[in-house]
Amino acid sequence: MTAPDAPEFEDAADELYGLHPDRFVPRRTELVKAAKAAKDKETATAIGALRKPSLGAWLANVLARESPDEVGALEDLGGHLREAQESLSGDALRTLTKQRRDLVGALVARARKLAREDGEKVGDSVARDLEQTIAAALADPDAARAFAAGRLTTALEPGVGFEGGSSARSAGGTGTRRPPPPRGTRPAPTRRREEPEEPEDEGPDPAEEERARAREEAERAVERAREARDDAARAAERARHRAEQAEGDLTEAAESARSLRERLERAEAEETSARETRDGARQAAEEADTAADEARRALDQAEAERADLE
DSSP: OOOOOOOOHHHHHHHHTTSOHHHHHHHHHHHHHHHHHTTOHHHHHHHHTOOOOOHHHHHHHHHHHHOHHHHHHHHHHHHHHHHHHHHTOHHHHHHHHHHHHHHHHHHHHHHHHHHHHTTOOOOHHHHHHHHHHHHHHHHOHHHHHHHHHTOOSSOOOTTSOOOOOOOTTOTTOOSOOOOOOOTTOOOOOOOOOOOOOOOOOOOOOHHHHHHHHHHHHHHHHHHHHHHHHHHHHHHHHHHHHHHHHHHHHHHHHHHHHHHHHHHHHHHHHHHHHHHHHHHHHHHHHHHHHHHHHHHHHHHHHHHHHHHHHO
């Protein structure tokens, strides 16, 4: 019975780095088993060594596959920016800086849309990872080519030494290779040339399987740590938002209290004035009553005197 064809390493890498990180390890395991079944231990080992990408790296890989022209333009734009900086060309630098800002904004917005289509909501920390990768691609031609290759495992950082190299086995390498296929496509199988029949495989190597399990467990631990970091970042963002709201509420309450105090002070002043007016009116009324009594007595006396004269 003829052994099944082993998956080609380039095809396997292209497929894996187009998958969401949650689907990376199960599919890698399937491809490793397929290579072993085809008795291609070298390819099985190479595929097994491929590292699962972080969410930020996956987002960059998806963007490179879906918007290759825009991502490919980063290398040229970065070169023009460096030339403008070296020549101290202010006008050119301002124009290129605006182009960079517009391009970065458009790429991040495009990546967020692609992630939503894949059921992934991109948080601020993942978006910052993508922005850093774009900045690194603008600053370093090797980083730009690695970004365009669509096989990043971690987000690139501007200003940090970048490991290039042209190894066809390197997931982040910058060697010449065909462009990655669009998301959701599977590369066509490639027929391998007939090779001499190898001795029957003696079965899986327990030590290799143990190392593979350890690698997968380490990857899961790293992913859990990243998720915890992202959750903490989101919680901190929510807490900052609540603090800003509380600060606004406090300012509004203080303003309301100040207004109420001013109204209370005016009301108290008006009350004092009204009381004084009332007291003055009462005193005037009492004096008027006294005068009226005196006038009545004078009238009575005058009437009495007139009666005596009659």
